[in-house]
Amino acid sequence: MRASRLLSIQMLLQTRGRMSAQALADALEISLRTLYRDVDQLSAAGVPIYAERGRLGGFQLMPGWNTTLTGFTATEAQAVFMSGLAGPAAELGLGPEMSAAQLKLMTALPAAQRGDAQRLQSRFHLDPVAWYHGQDLVPHLASVSAALWNDQQLQLRYESWTSVLQRTVNPLGLVLKAGLWYLVAAAEGDTGTVRTYRVAKILEASRLESRAERPKVFDLAAYWLESLARFENELYQGQATVLATRQGLAQLRQLNATVAKAIAEVAAPFDGQRTKLQIPIESPAHAAGQLLQLAPEVEVVAPKTLLTAISARLRQLTALYGEGSIKH
Numbered sequence: 001m002r003a004s005r006l007l008s009i010q011m012l013l014q015t016r017g018r019m020s021a022q023a024l025a026d027a028l029e030i031s032l033r034t035l036y037r038d039v040d041q042l043s044a045a046g047v048p049i050y051a052e053r054g055r056l057g058g059f060q061l062m063p064g065w066n067t068t069l070t071g072f073t074a075t076e077a078q079a080v081f082m083s084g085l086a087g088p089a090a091e092l093g094l095g096p097e098m099s100a101a102q103l104k105l106m107t108a109l110p111a112a113q114r115g116d117a118q119r120l121q122s123r124f125h126l127d128p129v130a131w132y133h134g135q136d137l138v139p140h141l142a143s144v145s146a147a148l149w150n151d152q153q154l155q156l157r158y159e160s161w162t163s164v165l166q167r168t169v170n171p172l173g174l175v176l177k178a179g180l181w182y183l184v185a186a187a188e189g190d191t192g193t194v195r196t197y198r199v200a201k202i203l204e205a206s207r208l209e210s211r212a213e214r215p216k217v218f219d220l221a222a223y224w225l226e227s228l229a230r231f232e233n234e235l236y237q238g239q240a241t242v243l244a245t246r247q248g249l250a251q252l253r254q255l256n257a258t259v260a261k262a263i264a265e266v267a268a269p270f271d272g273q274r275t276k277l278q279i280p281i282e283s284p285a286h287a288a289g290q291l292l293q294l295a296p297e298v299e300v301v302a303p304k305t306l307l308t309a310i311s312a313r314l315r316q317l318t319a320l321y322g323e324g325s326i327k328h
Helices: 002-016 021-028 032-044 074-082 086-091 095-108 111-123 141-149 220-235 246-253 257-264 284-292 304-321
Strands: 049-052 058-061 152-159 164-177 180-187 190-198 202-211 238-244 275-281 298-302
Touching: 002 021, 002 032, 002 049, 002 058, 021 032, 021 058, 032 049, 141 152, 141 164, 141 180, 141 202, 164 190, 164 220, 180 220, 238 246, 238 284, 246 257, 246 298, 257 275, 275 284, 284 304, 298 304
Parallel strands: none
Antiparallel strands: 049 058, 152 164, 152 202, 164 180, 180 190, 238 275, 238 298
């Protein structure tokens, strides 16, 4: 355990440069006292690590000194191969590079671990696209990715829900969500205004010579989690009370993750009778279309606005498909 931690200190300093004692301790999830002991041991072993005092000081390695990594553990090698998504890498134009990197890693592994990596590739395949959904056509993904990587501004022509927009943005990150690519970007001249754009909705993307501006502090993963939570809060504006059979509960779980979570939080176990629970809904009109498909396994009992919307939908269906409308 300690040997692995000592190697991690070397790799952190090699990849990130100078780091404060607190930053190193936080990254390794150890106390400052333990960190100082580890640094002393590294120095005693001949690793050229030194400290600089002051507000901007910290630990760093002697310039030009590199850690020689002789091998991965078996589980580390498996994790690297599991993370290689061939489809997304190809969409980014990195398919050949990813294959070459995996080949180099395979060659560098000891013979015993090489067999495990080959077994993993033959037995696991990651497919990030959800059922019943095709992959988006993303002809501008490569341009967007290049601008992001090279810190260039992007001139976009983007199809929103209501219109086609022209916008200059500072790209901050790309996110792959259930097989769909999203661009996270800040508005030109206002890095505090960050928005999300579905890459498939980009009609044109031109890389500009002007350098992109990034917020001083921006955490892509944290932003994405916050935006998902905000989206769900804005999307689900109400609740419906329903009675569901066991089959109805299974069907409700398939609607979306938010409804599945609400079902999981129901305290009373299913006792053979219909279970009464509340589920989040977007709007009465939208929920009427969803829940009507689940009848009679799912019965809506409230609110009245949803019952009214369902009644209206039933009258429309009767007008279209009622016995009196069938032509022989």
